[in-house]
Every structure is written in structure tokens, then in C-alpha cells.
Amino acid sequence: MACMNEDGQWIVLMGLLVAVGLFFLALIINQSALVGQTTAEGVLEFPKNDIRDLRKAVFDYTDKFGMVPDTDETKKNVQEDIIAISLERKNAVVSFSVGQRVSISGQQAYPVEIHYNNGVTEYDETVYHYRAYE
Amino acid sequence: MVNDSGQLYTMEGIAAGLVMLLTAYLILSTTSIYTPGDTHIPDMQLEQLGSDVLAMMDTPDREGEESQLVGFVKNGTGTCGGDELRDEFLDNCKMRSDDPDENLRAQVYLSYRRSDGSVNTTPLSSVDPEFTGRENAVRVTHWVHLPPGSHSIPNIDTSRPHAVLVEVLLWRV
Amino acid sequence: MVALIAVASMVPGLLAGLQSSGIDYDAVAYRTGVILTEDPGWPGWPVYPPWEMKDQYHKDEIERMGLAVSNETPNILLSTKIEKFFNDTFFTTDDYRSKAIFGEIPYSYNITLRSLDGRYNHKVGQETPEGYGYIRRVVKIKEPSVAVIDGSLKERYTISPGDNSTTRTFTVRLDFSRLLNASIDPAYRIDPLTEPVNITITNFSEYLNKTDETVKNATLKSVTFRRGSSSIRFPFPYDTENPDLYTLSLDGNPYDLKPEAPVESNISLVLKPPATSLFPLDQNSILDIRFTFENDPPHTNITGIHYYDYNPKNVTRPALKPAVLEVAIW
Numbered sequence: 001m002a003c004m005n006e007d008g009q010w011i012v013l014m015g016l017l018v019a020v021g022l023f024f025l026a027l028i029i030n031q032s033a034l035v036g037q038t039t040a041e042g043v044l045e046f047p048k049n050d051i052r053d054l055r056k057a058v059f060d061y062t063d064k065f066g067m068v069p070d071t072d073e074t075k076k077n078v079q080e081d082i083i084a085i086s087l088e089r090k091n092a093v094v095s096f097s098v099g100q101r102v103s104i105s106g107q108q109a110y111p112v113e114i115h116y117n118n119g120v121t122e123y124d125e126t127v128y129h130y131r132a133y134e
Numbered sequence: 135m136v137n138d139s140g141q142l143y144t145m146e147g148i149a150a151g152l153v154m155l156l157t158a159y160l161i162l163s164t165t166s167i168y169t170p171g172d173t174h175i176p177d178m179q180l181e182q183l184g185s186d187v188l189a190m191m192d193t194p195d196r197e198g199e200e201s202q203l204v205g206f207v208k209n210g211t212g213t214c215g216g217d218e219l220r221d222e223f224l225d226n227c228k229m230r231s232d233d234p235d236e237n238l239r240a241q242v243y244l245s246y247r248r249s250d251g252s253v254n255t256t257p258l259s260s261v262d263p264e265f266t267g268r269e270n271a272v273r274v275t276h277w278v279h280l281p282p283g284s285h286s287i288p289n290i291d292t293s294r295p296h297a298v299l300v301e302v303l304l305w306r307v
Numbered sequence: 308m309v310a311l312i313a314v315a316s317m318v319p320g321l322l323a324g325l326q327s328s329g330i331d332y333d334a335v336a337y338r339t340g341v342i343l344t345e346d347p348g349w350p351g352w353p354v355y356p357p358w359e360m361k362d363q364y365h366k367d368e369i370e371r372m373g374l375a376v377s378n379e380t381p382n383i384l385l386s387t388k389i390e391k392f393f394n395d396t397f398f399t400t401d402d403y404r405s406k407a408i409f410g411e412i413p414y415s416y417n418i419t420l421r422s423l424d425g426r427y428n429h430k431v432g433q434e435t436p437e438g439y440g441y442i443r444r445v446v447k448i449k450e451p452s453v454a455v456i457d458g459s460l461k462e463r464y465t466i467s468p469g470d471n472s473t474t475r476t477f478t479v480r481l482d483f484s485r486l487l488n489a490s491i492d493p494a495y496r497i498d499p500l501t502e503p504v505n506i507t508i509t510n511f512s513e514y515l516n517k518t519d520e521t522v523k524n525a526t527l528k529s530v531t532f533r534r535g536s537s538s539i540r541f542p543f544p545y546d547t548e549n550p551d552l553y554t555l556s557l558d559g560n561p562y563d564l565k566p567e568a569p570v571e572s573n574i575s576l577v578l579k580p581p582a583t584s585l586f587p588l589d590q591n592s593i594l595d596i597r598f599t600f601e602n603d604p605p606h607t608n609i610t611g612i613h614y615y616d617y618n619p620k621n622v623t624r625p626a627l628k629p630a631v632l633e634v635a636i637w
Contacts, residue, residue, distance in 0.1 A: 008143065015146060043178050043337060049185035050275070052381065057277035057297060062293070064279070076295045081247045081297040082277070088253040089245045089299055090275065101339050130489040175333045179442055182337070186344075186382055186445040193383070193447060195626035197495035226445055229631045231421040231430075235443075 050090060051116055051123050052120055057082060058096050062129050066098055066110045092118035104128060176306070177272055184240075184274030184304045192276055206259075207244065207278050207300060208285050216242050216258030222257040223302060237307050241265065245299040246280075249291040254289065255301070264307070271305035320541060332414070332440025336636040339408050340442040343418070344632060345381035348388065356584050357501060359391040366397075372406045374632075377387030377493040382446045383627065387502055387580065389420060391447065393429035403431065414636045422630035432445040432635075439637035447627035449494055451502040454479060454615050454622045458510035467512070474528070475600040478612045479506050484591045485616055497617065497625060499583050499594070504615065506596065508574040514609040523568035525600045525607035527557060530576060531564075532584065533595040542585040552582040574598070 061082070065075040079096070086094040099111040109128040116123040137157040192203040202222065209215025220242050242259040280296040290296065319472075339495065347369045348358045358369040372392055374384040389399070398406075408414055415437075417432035427448060456464070481504065486497050516522050532539050543552065545565045554577045555562050557570040576596070587593060600607050614621055 005139065011146075012142065034184050041174050043334075044181065045175055050190075053185075053275070053277055055187070057279070059279075060279050061297070077247075077291075077294055078250075078279075078297050084247055084251070085245050085297070085299050089255065089301065105288075109489075132490055132492060178337065179333070183443055183445065189382060190445050190447055191631060193494070193627065196624065197446070199494065225322075226629070229423065229445065229629075230443065231419045231428075231631065231633055 181272045188276040220259040241303045243301040248289045269305040327559040336442045348373035383494045417635040452624045453505040458513035473492040477598045479596045504578040524571040528601040
């Protein structure tokens with residue numbers, strides 16, 4: 001091999017470059033199909049309505065039992081209702097508590113703490129709920 | 135004798151030709167590629183609709199009134215309250231700006247805690263004769279505070295208020 | 308060679324890119340549905356004035372248009388926001404795209420709101436084609452309250468005998484600290500800063516001075532405003548008649564705030580939020596709206612203060628109206 005034949009090297013090199021470029025592009029476009037899948041799934045997975053509903057249930061509980069001491073059987077039973085049914089039917093671990101009434105700028109409010117965990121989404125909130133007029 | 139220096143060119147040529155043919159074939163026979171995301175969208179739309187309707191049925195139109203949903207649940211299984219719930223729920227789901235969306239069906243269940251502490255789920259509306267159990271259904275739920283009193287719900291402690299869960303199974307035929 | 312084989316197996320993925328924009332429409336429609344039904348918009352509460360009170364010159368300050376009463380009351384829509392949103396002479400197609408729909412692609416849209424009783428039947432956007440992304444939301448609409456003072460309240464609002472003054476003043480009092488009470492759910496709250504205040508006096512003939520048979524009407528001299536104990540000027544000249552600020556009609560005919568005209572049977576004053584926001588008021592103010600009648604000898608015996616509060620005998624709050632909102636995107 002006195003002198004190597006270097007003809008065609010350029011073509012081969014360009015071919016390799018084009019192949020790599022096509023590989024990369026096709027990979028990107030292939031992954032884009034998954035984008036649509038996760039959008040709708042993500043919406044279904046996040047328990048927006050469940051959390052809103054739970055908050056409303058806890059606020060209704062606060063309206064009815066905020067003034068009642070924590071040792072009261074009825075109050076404990078209703079709390080147990082929400083916790084047990086959430087666990088059994090909604091697959092979510094829920095806990096909540098209502099604190100002593102405080103006065104905020106002249107209005108009565110209850111500090112409410114809510115914890116929600118359905119295995120995928122965890123939600124914790126501390127909020128002041130103004131008691132609705134009966 | 136046999137010169138194999140042109141092998142690479144030939145292989146290249148064949149591969150290039152194959153790629154071109156394949157691409158041309160695929161472009162000419164373009165079909166919609168079924169992406170996995172499609173199945174979830176109708177479910178998402180139905181679930182949002184059902185949740186909205188239950189939330190609106192539980193909102194009193196005037197302050198201090200009892201909501202429609204609590205009224206239906208109080209009637210319970212005894213006086214067809216569940217069927218009325220189901221019918222009112224479906225009417226609200228079908229509402230649209232032009233003609234109503236007739237292809238929706240629903241079934242109502244109630245989850246509550248029995249006097250012994252265990253959770254029971256009982257059907258509240260009468261069984262739909264077309265229900266096969268294999269429909270692509272979504273489940274929407276809503277909490278209801280039930281005042282004390284007999285509500286024709288089996289095994290419930292009637293002396294205390296309850297927090298119960300109304301569950302509605304909603305599907306399209 | 309291996310790369311070429313790999314490329315050949317991924318070529319079908321190349322064509323998926325052409326079809327995937329079809330999935331976007333439902334997601335965009337869902338997002339627009341959430342913005343419209345669950346978001347009060349920005350600027351919205353707690354920032355004042357809210358987006359529905361911006362005029363032509365401040366339209367760019369609107370970042371997001373949402374129809375909900377507040378972020379604590381999803382799916383309850385405010386009628387003033389609805390009227391503003393569906394006004395397509397005020398908003399252009401680009402406004403809807405940048406303030407409600409968002410996204411880089413200019414989507415075509417069709418948003419409709421229809422109430423069960425047919426009173427609201429609004430539509431904005433283009434005609435829908437065969438296939439489109441869609442979401443349907445079920446909502447309730449909150450309408451403004453009305454204070455109706457009819458003949459049945461005559462006992463409360465008649466002068467004591469022996470009062471010989473020639474002017475008669477009748478006041479409607481809005482006590483903001485009582486109205487903007489956090490214990491009242493925002494879905495049922497009366498908020499004069501964001502909703503119109505409607506005062507309707509009907510059967511006015513009951514309040515006329517019956518001792519004189521020839522008296523058929525009384526002259527309403529002016530409608531003035533007071534804050535606490537001092538009077539405040541209406542920020543515009545009294546003779547401006549601007550339906551965006553207020554409407555005053557006597558027996559069905561429109562007048563400005565110094566009508567000096569006779570009224571026989573009814574008076575209706577609607578004070579709109581853009582006017583209320585111009586007064587220097589805060590959450591603890593008391594706004595008095597004074598109707599002054601002047602005749603010599605006096606033709607009417609009306610007097611007193613009518614409280615615009617949550618008492619159902621004083622103010623009628625209409626029931627929430629069920630409606631359905633549909634968003635189509637393509």
C-alpha cells in the first residue's frame with residue numbers, strides 16, 4: 001500500500017453525518033407523541049375536585065362543630081366518617097383539625113388544618129375559616 | 135481478480151435507496167397514528183362535567199337554604215330519592231347550548247359508615263336495565279352532611295349527623 | 308449501517324409530528340374552561356379595580372379574564388364579568404387569544420354561555436368546524452341585588468305629623484363594614500364596589516300627600532351622595548348622563564342626577580361599579596344616597612333611611628341561575 005486510495009472518504013463522512021442527524025431528529029419527533037399522553041393523564045391524576053370537595057366538607061364540619069369541644073362523641077364520629085370513607089372509597093389518607101376561635105379584625109375565625117395524601121399527591125393547608133352565619 | 139473496492143458504494147446505494155422507498159411509501163400512505171393520549175381526554179371531560187354538576191347541585195340558590203343534593207339524599211332509598219337524584223344529575227349533564235346531549239347514563243351510590251363503624255356502599259338509584267358493567271365509566275363523588283333522622287338508609291345510626299359520600303358513575307352510550 | 312437501520316425504524320415517528328397538534332385542542336379548551344369558570348381574573352380580588360372595570364385606555368392592564376366571583380367560589384360566575392367578557396365590540400380576537408386562551412398558536416375559538424332559563428345566551432368567536440377540542444362546564448350565575456321600596460313600606464317611611472319643612476329627603480344607606488362581611492360566602496355577598504346597586508321605588512303614589520286631591524306627583528329635585536356625615540361630590544358634572552356610570556329613570560324616562568322633574572309612580576336608580584369606585588370609599592365607609600323632593604307645599608311625605616343590607620325585607624338577592632359554558636378550540 002504505497003498510497004491509500006482516499007477517494008470517496010468525503011462521501012462516506014457526509015453519509016455518516018446525515019445518518020446521525022436523522023437519528024437525532026427522529027428521536028425527538030418520536031418522543032413528542034408522549035407529550036399529548038401526559039397532558040390529559042396529568043389532568044385526570046391531579047385530584048383537584050377531590051381536594052376542593054374535602055375542603056368544603058371540612059369547612060361545613062367547622063361551621064357545625066367549631067364551638068363544640070373536641071371530646072364530644074358526635075363531633076368525633078363525623079370526623080371519623082370523613083377519614084374512614086376517604087380511606088375506603090377515595091384511597092386517600094385524610095386528617096384535619098379545628099383550633100380555638102380567634103378574632104381577626106373584628107370577625108370570628110377558626111384556624112383549620114387539613115392534610116390529604118392519595119399516594120401521588122400530597123396536600124397540606126392551614127387556613128382561617130370565617131364561620132358562616134346560621 | 136475480483137476488485138472489492140466498490141462494495142461500500144454499492145451498500146450505500148442500496149441502503150439509500152431503501153430509505154427513500156420506505157419514506158416515500160409512508161408519506162403516501164399517511165394514516166393517523168393513534169397516540170396513547172386520546173383515550174384519556176373523553177374521560178377527563180366527563181369527569182370534570184360530573185364533578186361540576188354535583189358541586190352545583192350542592193350549592194343552594196339562596197343563602198341559608200338547604201341544597202338540592204342534601205334533599206335528595208335525605209329521601210334516600212325509600213321514596214325514590216335516588217332516582218330523582220339520578221334524573222336531576224343527568225338533566226344537568228345533558229344541558230348544552232343547542233340540543234341536549236342525550237347519550238349519557240348514570241348510576242348513584244352512597245357510602246356511609248354503619249353503626250358498627252365499617253364503611254358500606256349501597257346503590258341509591260334503581261339499576262339501569264342497559265347497564266352491562268363494561269362501560270367506560272368515570273366515578274365522581276361529593277361529600278354531603280346528613281342531619282340526624284331516619285333516611286331509609288340501612289344500618290345507619292339515626293341519632294347523629296353523618297358525613298356521607300355520594301358517588302355517581304357516569305358513562306356515555 | 309446500524310445507524311441507518313435505527314433511522315429506518317424511527318421513520319414512522321417522523322409522521323407522528325404532523326398529527327400531534329390535534330391533541331392540543333382539548334387540553335387548550337380545558338385550560339380556557341378552567342380560567343373562565345374558576346378564576347376571577349387578574350387584576351382581580353384583592354387588587355382593585357378588577358379587570359371588568361378597565362376602560363378602553365387601560366385595556367392593556369388586563370392580564371387574564373376570568374368570570375368567577377372569587378377564587379374561593381369556583382363555578383359561580385359574576386354577571387358583570389360576563390357582560391364585559393362577551394362584549395366583542397370592546398375586545399378584539401387578539402384580546403381573547405392573549406387574555407383567555409393563551410398559547411403561541413393563534414387558535415380559533417367559540418365560547419358560548421347559556422343559562423337554563425334563556426336569559427343569558429352569549430356567544431363569542433367563529434363558527435365551529437367539523438372537529439374541534441371541547442369542554443363543557445356547568446356553572447351558576449350571581450346577579451346583582453335590588454332594593455325594592457314599594458307601597459307596603461309606607462308605614463316606615465312617612466314623616467311624623469307636624470313636620471312642616473318643604474323638602475323631603477329619603478336616604479338609602481350602604482354600610483360597607485356590614486356588607487363586606489367575611490362570614491358571608493362570596494357567592495351571596497353584596498359588594499357595591501364590583502356589582503351595581505339597584506334602588507327601585509315603586510307605587511310612589513302611596514307616598515304622595517293624599518290630603519290634597521290635586522296632587523298627582525312630586526318633584527324629585529336631585530340625587531346626592533354623602534359619606535358618613537359629609538356630602539361628597541359626584542366626580543362628574545351632575546348633568547352627565549352616562550349609562551356606564553349610572554341610570555336614573557323616573558316613570559320610565561331617563562334623567563340626570565338633577566332631574567327637577569315630576570315623578571308619579573316609580574323611580575329607579577342603578578349605580579354602576581365604575582361610579583362607586585370613583586368615590587373615596589374604603590371597607591368601613593358608609594355611603595348615603597339621598598333623594599331630595601321639593602315642592603311648595605310638599606307633595607310627598609316620604610322620609611327615613613332604608614338600609615341596603617342582608618335583611619331580605621330590605622334587599623332582594625336573586626337566586627343563583629344555573630347555566631352551561633362551552634369552549635371550542637380548533
